[in-house]
Amino acid sequence: MTTSTYAYSRADLTDASILVRFGCQPRLRPLGLPQYRDLLHRYRMDGPFRDAVDAGADGLDLDVMEAHLVEGLILHPREGSWLSYRLKDHPKLGVNDRLVLGLAHMAIAARAYPSAADFEDDTVKRISITDVDDFLRRLTDKLREKAVGADGLTLPHSELQAAWRVYAKLSPSSLTATKQLSRSSTQHVIREAMDWLVEQGMAYRAGELGPGHYRLAHRCRVQVREAASSAAYAALCDLRRAHLFEED
Template sequence: MHTTLSRTEQISDAARLVRYACHPRRKPLGDGDYHELVERYRATPVFREVVDAIAEGMSLHVITAHSEEGLRVWAVPGGLFAFKLADLPAKMRDPKDRMVYGLIHVAIAAHAYPTAADLEEETIKRVSVKEIDAFVRHLVHRLREEAQDDAGLLPAAAAAQAAWNSYDALPPHRLGRGGGLAPSSSFGRIKSVLDWLVGQGFAQKAKALGPLEYRLLNSFRLQVAGAAALPAFQKITDVRRQQIADTHPTTAEDN
């Protein structure tokens, strides 16, 4: 239906689609123009080539075009849109807490996608603050246990030890002055990470299931898949798979 569009019109439409992609919380559902452009990208190779070329010129790489989640891109390192530490909320940039937030972030990914099959399956994953906290505490225990040498010492990297110890020392649940979860609690820190993922368009709050329930979107799965080969992620997924095997033997055998 778009064969009569001029080259200039094609470029204009393609640039508009890339602009939508730069606003990750914006979705095609309920947005007729965005929806039409995403579907054209999915169905028309010529238009897809133009969109990809414009994205590349902006140091962006298209990772998927999803009917519900829209055009998803990641920024080439060093490019204009590359993620910077300064883009994180101030409380996540504090040097003494940064490793803890990083541990939580990777733990959320490993909890949701412990196997290669999980990373390939296009489904929305549900997670809760409570179950992520339980997994991180289990993870800390296992990592500390495995890191001990025969003399009971912990030769693991100082930064890793600091993250384990900091998380372990946090009370699970503590309310702040406004009645919400305090950042000095592990629940509060997990919620901060999940809320940040919501702000980046990688998750949604699942309020109907409870105030601390979330859904991880397909776009988050694709981001995780890009980092799946990292040793830290592989180690944490090993722990998660073993945890599943210990608590749900039948499920583990199926995977």
């Protein structure tokens, strides 16, 4: 940091705060907002200004992950931050609902980014609700097999075990009387997960590819890479890579 040796003007600090504010609105894109585009360029080129922006984000318990020309300032809330999204804080979700929705989020990430190489590949990932549902249902048996070791003892990842056990009991696509996906169907849960990613600027609906299709943004890859250390996510990635190997 060089903030201690640089005399910041009020305008500098205001501009730094504005850029952080833009970054906190992940659906904004700098190419359509001249002020955002200019501040982002300044962040990339001006070291003292970059330090001021990073310090402002730091004060909000945010890490600046990247200043992307197309997707803007990519911020990541630290664990426990008041800005972090936690399923347990959702007022309308019961325990089983949180388990299944959390599993859907991990499955989306593991299907799209199953290896370290995928985090370096800037190819746009395409995914659909049925892709994710099929992925989890094909892997349910393997998850069940891996839940118990040769000595008959339950292996770790108890949260993952609980999630897939609930998931396996739900219908893939049961419909309501109005022909909408039932809230108790797994595809409805996956749609909720995907729509949340859209709201967070991490995915785009791709209806031209068919119903329930999406494209994952670069921002999604960056955020998954940052949160990819959980044991449950690693277990799903192992299974995804094994499945890809079998397909080859």
